[in-house]
Amino acid sequence: MARLGVESIRRQQLIDATLKVIEAHGFQSATIGKIAGASELSVGIVSHYFGGKQGLLEATMRYLLSSLQHDVKTSMAGRPNTPRERLMAIVDANFSGVQTHAQSAKTWLAFWTQAMHSPDLMRLQRVNERRLLSNLMFYLRQLMPAEQVRTTAQTIAALIDGFWLRAAMSEGRIEPDQAVALCKTYIDQAIHVNNGAF
Amino acid sequence: MARLGVESIRRQQLIDATLKVIEAHGFQSATIGKIAGASELSVGIVSHYFGGKQGLLEATMRYLLSSLQHDVKTSMAGRPNTPRERLMAIVDANFSGVQTHAQSAKTWLAFWTQAMHSPDLMRLQRVNERRLLSNLMFYLRQLMPAEQVRTTAQTIAALIDGFWLRAAMSEGRIEPDQAVALCKTYIDQAIHVNNGAF
DNA sequence: TTCAATTTGTTGAATGCTCATTCAATTTTG
DNA sequence: CAAAATTGAATGAGCATTCAACAAATTGAA
Numbered sequence: 306m307a308r309l310g311v312e313s314i315r316r317q318q319l320i321d322a323t324l325k326v327i328e329a330h331g332f333q334s335a336t337i338g339k340i341a342g343a344s345e346l347s348v349g350i351v352s353h354y355f356g357g358k359q360g361l362l363e364a365t366m367r368y369l370l371s372s373l374q375h376d377v378k379t380s381m382a383g384r385p386n387t388p389r390e391r392l393m394a395i396v397d398a399n400f401s402g403v404q405t406h407a408q409s410a411k412t413w414l415a416f417w418t419q420a421m422h423s424p425d426l427m428r429l430q431r432v433n434e435r436r437l438l439s440n441l442m443f444y445l446r447q448l449m450p451a452e453q454v455r456t457t458a459q460t461i462a463a464l465i466d467g468f469w470l471r472a473a474m475s476e477g478r479i480e481p482d483q484a485v486a487l488c489k490t491y492i493d494q495a496i497h498v499n500n501g502a503f
Numbered sequence: 504m505a506r507l508g509v510e511s512i513r514r515q516q517l518i519d520a521t522l523k524v525i526e527a528h529g530f531q532s533a534t535i536g537k538i539a540g541a542s543e544l545s546v547g548i549v550s551h552y553f554g555g556k557q558g559l560l561e562a563t564m565r566y567l568l569s570s571l572q573h574d575v576k577t578s579m580a581g582r583p584n585t586p587r588e589r590l591m592a593i594v595d596a597n598f599s600g601v602q603t604h605a606q607s608a609k610t611w612l613a614f615w616t617q618a619m620h621s622p623d624l625m626r627l628q629r630v631n632e633r634r635l636l637s638n639l640m641f642y643l644r645q646l647m648p649a650e651q652v653r654t655t656a657q658t659i660a661a662l663i664d665g666f667w668l669r670a671a672m673s674e675g676r677i678e679p680d681q682a683v684a685l686c687k688t689y690i691d692q693a694i695h696v697n698n699g700a701f
Numbered sequence: 702t703t704c705a706a707t708t709t710g711t712t713g714a715a716t717g718c719t720c721a722t723t724c725a726a727t728t729t730t731g
Numbered sequence: 732c733a734a735a736a737t738t739g740a741a742t743g744a745g746c747a748t749t750c751a752a753c754a755a756a757t758t759g760a761a
Contacts, residue, residue: 311710331620333531337747347712352748411619417672418616421609422529430672460685463665470664474615474628487658491689498692509736535721545738547723556721 318344323365332415366416376401388444396488399465400481410473449499457495516542521563530613564614586642594686597663598679608671647697655693
């Protein structure tokens, strides 16, 4: 019965171990040996299921990105379907991972850095960035003049990234709650200002 | 005559070479060998002047941070001494490095990542962050109610970091000019909104 | 059911590579 | 010639990858 199950179980074990090791020891010293140890499997298994270390790292980033997508959907599920609420849900989702795993921002940052020298990771990163941007623009379009939409979306995206970075650098000491609050404050400001108040 | 000069010349040669190599090959593969090659010196010289690779990396980050400080001073020099102009000068300075060296954002990002697992680099990073924040707060205090100052400063700082990150990820394709413009737009919005308009 | 045969899953020692560091030898400077 | 500066081959540590050997699960014939 476990024929098809074993493979996905092992893959997830290794991805979880990778995240754990990167959080604990940093990307540079996340070796196959440590990852295998953390997963209670052997070093050889990595090549078997992922073809090598690089494959495991890419799968791990894919997992992080899809988790984020999942968080966005979950965050939107129980809320009123208004443009403003949708924007707030996106902000919440982008910081919900930090709350559960206080140090996961470290992992993101490591992947961003790594992505700059790996075409595959870079591609993943871009897809995600575009999705966030077009998501934001879709809702902003319903709240302000068309010519303000793109720049506002870019600013929100930059804000999210900036606070993530801060969260990563501060060893978890910056409160995600605060970052969320400041992002939301900016969104309300932007809606207000771009409706003739400025 | 060159007794005291040689040391500082060699140090700067090696720091320049380090920046060049990181920009070209990435932080991970910036080896002593490549750095020595780029500086046209030998591998042994690194230990001689910096005690080892880690020492060279720290010195390089110190150099980047002091360059940024220098850019801030320069940027402020020829402008009216009003709070708003000072804020704009800070924004300009934070993106002037990107303009001259299109890929230096990569180096910053690499150092940020590295800093998270090196107490010395982390300390440098924190000092710099505090300086930026208190700088911003000093001028914002003259432009808005006291209770808005800290959060506005944090938002501006996050915006700057966020756009830097974007610049780094986009392989230099995001225009620093645009980032500067959006930061400035936010500052003017914040000044406006926090003076009773919202 | 029982037990080999076969397939599937897993191990970890051996291999070979990259790299930082060291330091005796060499060159340059004063 | 003494001191300072520089070299780069030698060393050894750390690491990813490989693969022959082992273990577990599955099958099917008796």
